[in-house]
Amino acid sequence: MENEPEKTESSGWIKKSIEIDASDDAVWNTLTNPEYTSQWASAFEAGSSVASDWNEGSLVIWKGGNGGPGVKGKVEVNYAPKMLKIGFYNSADAGPDDELSEYKEHYLLSEHEGKTMLTIESGPLTPEYVEKYSPMWDAALKIMKEISEQQ
Structure with a gap:
C-alpha cells in the first residue's frame, strides 16, 4: 500500500475508524457472519443484507431492504482476521468475469491488548456520495462495535 494517495473525504474516499473492545476474531465474525452482516448493513437501508462466503475471488452481493438487487462485488483480498478488500461492479x-469498477471497500483490523481498531475505506466516490454515505458508515461502525463487544 506504499505510494498510494491518502484516502480522505476530499479525495473522494470515506475513511473511518472505531475502537472495539473485542478481539479481531470477534470483529471479523461480525463483518462476515450472515447472522451479523444484515444487522450492520441495515445502517445503509433497513432490511439490507450481504451474502458471500468471503473467499478471495468470491462474489459479494448486497440486497436492498425490499430483497431486490443492490450492488455486486468480488472479494479481492481476504487476510482473515486482518484485512478484507472488496471491488465492486x-x-x-x-x-463474475466482468471488469470491476473503481469503487472499493476495505476493512482493516488491528488488535492490540484485546482491543481492535476497525478502519473502513470506501471510495472513490463523488462529493455527493461521500456526504450521503459518511453518516451511514458511522452508524454501521457503531452497530459493528455493539455486536462485536457482545460476542
Whole structure:
C-alpha cells in the first residue's frame, strides 16, 4: 500500500475508524457472519443484507431492504482476521468475469491488548456520495462495535 494517495473525504474516499473492545476474531465474525452482516448493513437501508462466503475471488452481493438487487462485488483480498478488500461492479447484473469498477471497500483490523481498531475505506466516490454515505458508515461502525463487544 506504499505510494498510494491518502484516502480522505476530499479525495473522494470515506475513511473511518472505531475502537472495539473485542478481539479481531470477534470483529471479523461480525463483518462476515450472515447472522451479523444484515444487522450492520441495515445502517445503509433497513432490511439490507450481504451474502458471500468471503473467499478471495468470491462474489459479494448486497440486497436492498425490499430483497431486490443492490450492488455486486468480488472479494479481492481476504487476510482473515486482518484485512478484507472488496471491488465492486458497475451493475448488479454483472457476471463474475466482468471488469470491476473503481469503487472499493476495505476493512482493516488491528488488535492490540484485546482491543481492535476497525478502519473502513470506501471510495472513490463523488462529493455527493461521500456526504450521503459518511453518516451511514458511522452508524454501521457503531452497530459493528455493539455486536462485536457482545460476542
